[in-house]
Amino acid sequence: MLRTSARDEYLLRINLKKGAVARRFCEVHVKGNDVYVMQPRKGKSVKVTYHQSGQRHLKHGNGPAMFVLQLDRPEWIQKEEPCWESSFENFAHLLAYQRERADSVYDIELPPRSTSTITFAQVSIGRFFDHQAWKNEGVTLATLLQQVFPVPISPSNLSICVRVLRLAYADPWVVRVGGRFMAWITRAFRRCCHPSPLSS
Numbered sequence: 001m002l003r004t005s006a007r008d009e010y011l012l013r014i015n016l017k018k019g020a021v022a023r024r025f026c027e028v029h030v031k032g033n034d035v036y037v038m039q040p041r042k043g044k045s046v047k048v049t050y051h052q053s054g055q056r057h058l059k060h061g062n063g064p065a066m067f068v069l070q071l072d073r074p075e076w077i078q079k080e081e082p083c084w085e086s087s088f089e090n091f092a093h094l095l096a097y098q099r100e101r102a103d104s105v106y107d108i109e110l111p112p113r114s115t116s117t118i119t120f121a122q123v124s125i126g127r128f129f130d131h132q133a134w135k136n137e138g139v140t141l142a143t144l145l146q147q148v149f150p151v152p153i154s155p156s157n158l159s160i161c162v163r164v165l166r167l168a169y170a171d172p173w174v175v176r177v178g179g180r181f182m183a184w185i186t187r188a189f190r191r192c193c194h195p196s197p198l199s200s
Contacts, residue, residue, distance in 0.1 A: 008032070010151045012160055013102040014121065016091055018110040023094035025108065026084065028123055028160050030151050033074040035158075037084040037123050040095050048084050050074070050125065056083070075156035080126030087120040104149050106162055119144070122163045129161040138170035 009031045016025035029036040033052035038045050044061030054073040057065035071081060091110055111119040122132075131143040145164040151157075 008153055010104075010153050011102045012104045012106065012149055012162075013097075013100065014123075014162060015097045015105065015107045016088060016094060016110055017107050018091065022097040022107065023091060024097050024100075025088075025094060026086070026121065026123060028083075030154060030158070030160070033154065033156055033158070035074070035083060035125055039086060042095070050081070050083055056081075074125065074154075074158055077126045077156075077158070079128045079130075080124040080161060082122055082124045084123040085120055087118055106147055106149070108145070108164055111164075111166075117166050117168045119164065119166045122161075122165055124161045124163070125158050126161065127157065127159060129159075132163065132165060140168045142166050142168070 009029065011030075012028040013024065014026040014028070015022045017023075024040045026037065026039050029038075035050040036047055037050075038047040044063075047059050048056070049059065049065075050056045050071070052074060054071050054076075055068060056071050057068040059065055088110055108121060129146065129148055131146060132141060133143060134141050142165070143163055144166050145162075147162050149160045149162070151159060
């Protein structure tokens, strides 16, 4: 792995793997107390930014900030703040990983398709990270994997937590409604786990 040359910046690359094939699933850039999370794409990438001021927003390419929220400043975060979540259906459309520079690399094995579960990744920043688990009205959430990466250059001693989470349903019909249900259940997940819901 080739490390970044910038001393004031930290870069975590999260790859999604299927056998020997690795694709660029997510990148987390930390510069000072600013955190940028994005999924690399051809053309305009969608980037979530958590600024030192506590403002969190989403941008598509160089477009205007959307879904702007005012949250805790990074140095005030006692436990964690989720920054980004995504499921794995777009594996075939992700950019190939070609050993680009990074300070840390984390590989996630592509889970098999299922008619009764949705598996997705979550990136959070903070200091203390509990495993997520709950059950509500026939929907169960479980943490499959969790890895914490300390950020040496962070003035606030932040760490990055990467989780692989799985939602399982008593009724497999709900999976067939696709992205609309994923958006709804993600909002429900945020309400259950975090007092301040974040927009995707």
